[in-house]
Amino acid sequence: xxxxxxxxxxxxxxxxxxxxxxxxxxxxxxxxxxxxxxxxxxxxxxxxxxxxxxxxxxxxxxxxxxxxxxxxxxxxxxxxxxxxxxxxxxxxxxxxxxxxxxxxxxxxxxxxxxxxxxxxxxxxxxxxxxxxxxxxxxxxxxxxxxxxxxxxxxxxxxxxxxxxxxxxxxxxxxxxxxxxxxxxxxxxxxxxxxxxxxxxxxxxxxxxxxxxxxxxxxxxxxxxxxxxxxxxxxxxxxxxxxxxxxxxxxxxxxxxxxxxxxxxxxxxxxxxxxxxxxxxxxxxxxxxxxxxxxxxxxxxxxxxxxxxxxxxxxxxxxxxxxxxxxxxxxxxxxxxxxxxxxxxxxxxxxxx
Amino acid sequence: xxxxxxxxxxxxxxxxxxxxxxxxxxxxxxxxxxxxxxxxxxxxxxxxxxxxxxxxxxxxxxxxxxxxxxxxxxxxxxxxxxxxxxxxxxxxxxxxxxxxxxxxxxxxxxxxxxxxxxxxxxxxxxxxxxxxxxxxxxxxxxxxxxxxxxxxxxxxxxxxxxxxxxxxxxxxxxxxxxxxxxxxxxxxxxxxxxxxxxxxxxxxxxxxxxxxxxxxxxxxxxxxxxxxxxxxxxxxxxxxxxxxxxxxxxxxxxxxxxxxxxxxxxxxxxxxxxxxxxxxxxxxxxxxxxxxxxxxxxxxxxxxxxxxxxxxxxxxxxxxxxxxxxxxxxxxxxxxxxxxxxxxxxxxxxxx
Numbered sequence: 123x124x125x126x127x128x129x130x131x132x133x134x135x136x137x138x139x140x141x142x143x144x145x146x147x148x149x150x151x152x153x154x155x156x157x158x159x160x161x162x163x164x165x166x167x168x169x170x171x172x173x174x175x176x177x178x179x180x181x182x183x184x185x186x187x188x189x190x191x192x193x194x195x196x197x198x199x200x201x202x203x204x205x206x207x208x209x210x211x212x213x214x215x216x217x218x219x220x221x222x223x224x225x226x227x228x229x230x231x232x233x234x235x236x237x238x239x240x241x242x243x244x245x246x247x248x249x250x251x252x253x254x255x256x257x258x259x260x261x262x263x264x265x266x267x268x269x270x271x272x273x274x275x276x277x278x279x280x281x282x283x284x285x286x287x288x289x290x291x292x293x294x295x296x297x298x299x300x301x302x303x304x305x306x307x308x309x310x311x312x313x314x315x316x317x318x319x320x321x322x323x324x325x326x327x328x329x330x331x332x333x334x335x336x337x338x339x340x341x342x343x344x345x346x347x348x349x350x351x352x353x354x355x356x357x358x359x360x361x362x363x364x365x366x367x368x369x370x371x372x373x374x375x376x377x378x379x380x381x382x383x384x385x386x387x388x389x390x391x392x393x394x395x396x397x398x399x400x401x402x403x404x405x406x407x408x409x410x411x412x413x414x415x416x417x418x419x420x421x422x423x424x425x426x427x428x429x430x431x432x433x434x435x436x437x438x439x440x441x442x443x444x445x446x447x448x449x450x451x452x453x454x455x456x457x458x459x460x461x462x463x464x465x466x467x468x469x470x471x472x473x474x
Numbered sequence: 475x476x477x478x479x480x481x482x483x484x485x486x487x488x489x490x491x492x493x494x495x496x497x498x499x500x501x502x503x504x505x506x507x508x509x510x511x512x513x514x515x516x517x518x519x520x521x522x523x524x525x526x527x528x529x530x531x532x533x534x535x536x537x538x539x540x541x542x543x544x545x546x547x548x549x550x551x552x553x554x555x556x557x558x559x560x561x562x563x564x565x566x567x568x569x570x571x572x573x574x575x576x577x578x579x580x581x582x583x584x585x586x587x588x589x590x591x592x593x594x595x596x597x598x599x600x601x602x603x604x605x606x607x608x609x610x611x612x613x614x615x616x617x618x619x620x621x622x623x624x625x626x627x628x629x630x631x632x633x634x635x636x637x638x639x640x641x642x643x644x645x646x647x648x649x650x651x652x653x654x655x656x657x658x659x660x661x662x663x664x665x666x667x668x669x670x671x672x673x674x675x676x677x678x679x680x681x682x683x684x685x686x687x688x689x690x691x692x693x694x695x696x697x698x699x700x701x702x703x704x705x706x707x708x709x710x711x712x713x714x715x716x717x718x719x720x721x722x723x724x725x726x727x728x729x730x731x732x733x734x735x736x737x738x739x740x741x742x743x744x745x746x747x748x749x750x751x752x753x754x755x756x757x758x759x760x761x762x763x764x765x766x767x768x769x770x771x772x773x774x775x776x777x778x779x780x781x782x783x784x785x786x787x788x789x790x791x792x793x794x795x796x797x798x799x800x801x802x803x804x805x806x807x808x809x810x811x812x813x814x815x816x817x818x819x820x821x822x823x824x825x826x
Contacts, residue, residue, distance in 0.1 A: 168520050168568025169550065176723040190556040196564040198521065198550030203692045203717070204542045212548040216520025216568040230719065333685065333712050340555045358730070360685050362714050365555070367582065371528040374817070378710070465726070 131461035133273040133356075137447055141312030143278045144285050147267035148304070151282075152289050154264040159293030161218055161244035161262045162195065168216035173200040173234035177276040177351060178222040178248075181283035183344035185220075188287050188436055191341075193294040202230040208237035220246045224271060224279040226254020235259040248286055250279050273462050275356050277447050280348060281311065284440045291436075303437050310430065314441045318448040324425050325449040327409050328353075329456060331382035334361040336446075337369055337399060338386035341439040345386045345413075349446030353384075356454035356464050366395035374399075379407050384446070387414040388429060388438040400424070411449070413442050483813035485625040485708075489799055493664030495630045496637050499619035500656070503634075504641050506616040511645030513570055513596035513614045514547065520568035525552040525586035529628040529703060530574040530600075533635035535696035537572075540639050540788055543693075545646040554582040560589035572598040576623060576631040578606020587611040600638055602631050616642075625814050627708050629799050632700060633663065636792045643788075655789050662782065666793045670800040676777050677801040679761050680705075681808060683734035686713040688798075689721055689751060690738035693791040697738045697765075701798030705736075708806035708816050718747035726751075731759050736798070739766040740781060740790040752776070763801070765794050 129135045162170055170189065172182040179199070186197040200219075205211040211234075219238035221231045226249035235245045236259050247260035250268050257263045266282040285307065292300050328334065334353055338346035343365055350361040369377070377383065383403045387396055392414075400422050403410045410424035415431045415438055427445045429438040454461055481487045514522055522541065524534040531551070538549040552571075557563040563586075571590035573583045578601035587597045588611050599612035602620050609615045618634040637659065644652050680686065686705055690698035695717055702713040721729070729735065735755045739748055744766075752774050755762045762776035767783045767790055779797045781790040806813055 168565075171548070171550075175720055179720075186553050187556060190553065190564040191562075194563075194565045196523070196550070196566060196569065198523075198548075201538050201542065201692075201695075203695075204539060210543075210546075212542040213520075213546045214548055217548065340553075343553075343555075360712060360714075362712075368527060368531075 131273070133275055133277070133451060133461040136271055136273050137277045137451065138315065139269065140278045140281050140315065141308045143268045143282055144311060145308035147282060147285070148308070151264060151267055151286060154262070155286055155289035156293045157262045158220070158246045158264050159290050161246050162290070163294055164218070164244065166216070167218045167244065169196040169198055170220060171198050171200050171214065171217045172220045172222060173202050173231045174222040175202070175228055175231065177280045177348060178224060178283065180344045180348040180351065181222055181280060181287065183347060184284050184341065184439070185287045187341045187343065189291055189294070192291040192436065195294065200234050202234055205234045205237045206230065208233055208240055211237045214238050214241045214243045218244045218246065220248060221256050221260065222248045222283060223254070223256050224250045224266065224276055226251045226256035228256075232256050232259050248283060274464060275352060275450070281440065281443065288436060288440075299434065303434060307437065307440065310433075310437065310441060311444065314444045315448070318427075318445050322448050322452045325411075325452040326456065327425060328382050328411070328449060328453055331359060331409060332380040334359055334382045334384055335369070335377055336361065336363040336384040336386070337366050337396070338363070339365050339367070339393065339396070341435060342386040342388055342442060345439060345442045345446065346384070348443050349384055349386065349449075352446055352450035353453060356450040356459060356461065357457055358459065358465055359453065366393070366399055370395050370398060374402070377402065377406065377408065382409045382411070384411045385413065385424075386442050387416070388435050388442060390415060390417050390431070392416065392420065411445070413445050483625070485627055485629070485803060485813040488623055488625050489629045489803065490667065491621065492630045492633045492667065493660045495620045495634055496663060497660035499634060499637070500660070503616060503619055503638060506614070507638055507641035508645045509614045510572070510598045510616050511642050513598050514642070515646055516570070516596065518568070519570045519596065521548040521550055522572060523550050523552050523566065523569040524572045524574060525554050525583045526574040527554070527580055527583065529632045529700060530576060530635065532696045532700040532703065533574055533632060533639065535699060536636050536693065536791070537639045539693045539695065541643055541646070544643040544788065547646065552586050554586055557586045557589045558582065560585055560592055563589045566590050566593045566595045570596045570598065572600060573608050573612065574600045574635060575606070575608050576602045576618065576628055578603045578608035580608075584608050584611050600635060626816060627704060627802070633792065633795065640788060640792075651786065655786055659789065659792065662785075662789065662793060663796065666796045667800070670779075670797050674800050674804045677804040678808065679777060680734050680763070680801060680805055683711060683761060684732040686711055686734045686736055687721070687729055688713065688715040688736040688738070689718050689748070690715070691717050691719070691745065691748070693787060694738040694740055694794060697791060697794045697798065698736070700795050701736055701738065701801075704798055704802035705805060708802040708811060708813065709809055710811065710817055711805065718745070718751055722747050722750060726754070729754065729758065729760060734761040734763070736763045737765065737776075738794050739768070740787050740794060742767060742769050742783070744768065744772065763797070765797050
């Protein structure tokens with residue numbers, strides 16, 4: 123089931139390319155990822171500092187959990203504005219610094235790498251443009267090799283970023299099982315996308331939501347953020363993301379009838395906070411989408427999307443963004459949005 | 475101008491205590507802050523890792539900018555769920571670890587300190603309860619000394635946390651000017667609170683907003699988050715926070731008529747992104763509150779709140795949360811919310 127014989131928008135075409143992008147980049151990017159891992163795996167490096175914005179910042183959140191749990195690497199997210207003057211930013215001793223930017227153009231992300239370089243720290247760029255200023259500021263360059271991404275909403279570059287992070291994990295902590303799943307990932311991405319496109323009308327239930335709250339924990343935290351960002355930038359719907367514990371801690375007040383809940387959970391059963399949220403959503407009659415692989419799905423009345431149960435968690439966590447991308451596409455299409463240039467947004471933010 | 479001769483809610487009473495809390499804690503807390511600074515200022519410490527949730531997490535964001543710019547200390551925010559098994563969390567070499575929790579009860583924050591302690595790393599607790607599990611897990615304890623906080627919405631413990639962070643900055647990089655402003659801070663907090671309470675009806679203009687978007691950069695990023703959290707947890711309004719660059723990067727799509735914009739900027743003139751947002755808000759007829767100290771305020775039609783122009787930025791940045799607290803109180807009061815137990819929330823989140 124493809125969307126249509128000739129997808130009407132660049133967004134749809136780029137979204138459909140994702141499996142092929144991962145297959146094509148697997149070998150060349152693995153070599154570059156090894157160079158990045160070498161810049162991290164040094165006796166003078168205690169932690170990895172990542173600078174990124176937007177979807178790339180969500181990839182950075184994924185890296186914090188993936189490298190933290192799979193390679194026991196401490197990963198910090200940078201506050202780019204601290205580095206607007208590269209001479210007076212924080213002391214980066216002990217850090218290796220990774221900048222993630224599809225375009226490689228964001229001046230504030232480039233500044234972080236420039237500051238790190240001046241302090242003699244190892245620097246890595248993850249970008250779709252090896253000729254970009256970000257790449258020029260880095261010692262090690264990992265190309266996303268996603269092909270030109272012309273749609274404003276990042277899809278294939280986001281998934282390629284997650285792919286790279288797992289390739290780096292594989293270099294830091296080699297593991298045969300992970301290697302096998304890295305090989306299988308492109309086909310799984312294709313299969314999941316086809317399934318989601320076949321079910322795209324399920325997401326029509328989100329059409330009237332006043333606000334969408336996306337929730338995830340650990341590896342699924344980044345997916346919640348990226349789902350909310352995709353839905354928001356494409357459809358214009360107010361959408362936001364929380365960890366389940368943080369949402370229960372206070373902001374739960376605004377989860378009410380008329381809203382929608384998007385729950386991502388790649389564990390095999392819901393934790394306490396997640397179970398409580400699903401129950402609350404049911405009581406308050408909130409339209410819920412549950413992207414999970416629970417062994418015993420709770421009775422929720424939710425739209426349920428099952429992720430593969432036989433894979434490691436990181437595989438399910440990468441696949442978990444695909445329903446979010448398709449839902450964003452669907453809701454925006456029905457709202458008559460220009461998918462390639464929604465709401466007059468431009469691809470690169472040059473302002474600070 | 476006080477709110478009423480006998481404030482009706484604990485929240486109002488605690489909010490009014492904030493200046494007195496800072497005056498009372500100044501000396502004893504400075505001694506404890508020196509011990510915390512000593513745990514950070516060691517040759518084997520390359521960065522400070524902070525674990526926190528909710529309002530305390532917003533204090534951690536403040537610390538990232540304040541200690542980064544004032545003491546050139548690299549500050550990272552922890553992902554607590556990585557430490558749910560203290561034996562398998564990330565390798566914390568090079569880190570000093572600070573847990574911030576008003577109650578000191580959150581198990582996931584305690585776990586981060588336990589993990590750090592097992593790895594032999596220096597640990598610090600910032601808490602209002604020196605008898606709490608968080609304090610028990612730390613080598614150095616900085617008491618908030620805010621007095622019992624019984625309202626669900628944190629006010630005086632939040633401001634006391636920011637006060638502590640500046641006290642730690644003062645130990646790491648002593649500065650006479652900062653010392654003088656630390657002395658003046660309690661009176662400035664009192665004065666600003668009285669001004670805000672005198673203008674509280676200005677915030678009635680936010681009553682009908684469908685969603686409130688709070689925006690700030692650098693030191694003001696944490697204030698944007700804390701303002702959104704206060705308004706959300708008290709009034710039940712959907713409220714969210716962004717840096718100006720991130721908002722322009724995509725989520726701007728949802729900033730539309732019917733929404734409200736809350737802009738915090740303690741610089742003397744708006745940056746590019748901020749100016750663009752203010753202009754957009756005007757064009758889209760969005761009700762705007764501008765908390766700033768611009769030398770030449772732009773023509774915005776906004777409700778403007780002026781912060782002291784003669785103080786260092788960090789002083790204005792601490793005062794900048796007070797209008798947000800008062801606005802949250804006002805909007806919630808008019809909505810008939812039980813201010814001390816809004817929407818059935820409880821003070822401590824024990825679930826994970």
